[in-house]
Amino acid sequence: MRYAVWLPLFDELSDPVEVARLAAAAEEAGWDGFFLWDQLWWREPIREVSDPWITMSAMATATEQLRIGPMVSPIARRRPTKLLRETTTLDRLSGGRLILGVGLGSDRFAQEYSKTGEEVDDRRRAERMDETLDILTAGWTGEPVNHHGKHYLVDDVQFLPRPVAGKVPVWLAGFPGNAKPVRRAARYDGFFPVNLTSPDQVAEPAAVLGELRGNLDDYDIAVALEPSVDPRPYAEAGATWCLMDVDPATLRLADVRAMIAAGPQS
Secondary structure (H helix, E strand, C coil), rough: CCCEEECCCCCHHCCCHHHHHHHHHHHHHHHEEEEEECCCCCCCCCEECHHHHHHHHHHHHHHCCEEECCEECCCCCHHHHHHHHHHHHHHHHHCCEEEEEEEECCCCCCCCCCCCCCCCCCHHHHHHHHHHHHHHHHCCCCCCEEECCCEEEEEECCCCCCCCCCCCCCCEEECCCCCHHHHHCCCCCEEEEECCCHHHHHHHHHHHHHHHCCCCCCEEEEEECCCCCHHHHHHHHHHCEECCCCCCCCCCCHHHHHHHHHHHCC
């Protein structure tokens, strides 16, 4: 199993320079990845929030081996062609270390959609997300993209240069018990079941993913666990990555530094 730091860019962690230093420290301490929440704002008492994409650029230049990425980005609120350029550029800046975590997101956590006029209907956001993923995967090939969808148009446009490995790995997030995200994730490179309470919630989708894909070779299943939770049962259930889950309401920079310095669980 690989281990990653997973942080919201809130309050004391809203300084991109400081987060880049934390990423460098994580790499030195033996962590495999460093992933960031993608939020525009959050509930009280959180007041200060930073952009993960700019912060990841700083992280990319401060590290050499650490995998980085948004975990997860609600890409239905992004323009697909702009996101295509951003992901490719960040992947190349990092030497091919970007992992793109995506999901529908939800308005119930911080009303990010309803307060900005974004789409709040899950079905329509799912349509937008699927079209965006189609455009990204087509654009990363370097071949001309012709997408005439319900929500987006890309009319014979070629996007060069390509990502370092020819594509960016995509992980799909989903809540346990929801079959649609699992089926969607089977078409990509990883699955991130969120809000887990038991290893069975990993074993069940892992079995389905294995059936849909034929095997789980070179496929990732990530879990977010509190530092006090033993990750071994989740690894036995099929998880390949463990992200250290933290409480944003009580998160302090000193605690993050200590967690990173202690290194990943073994």
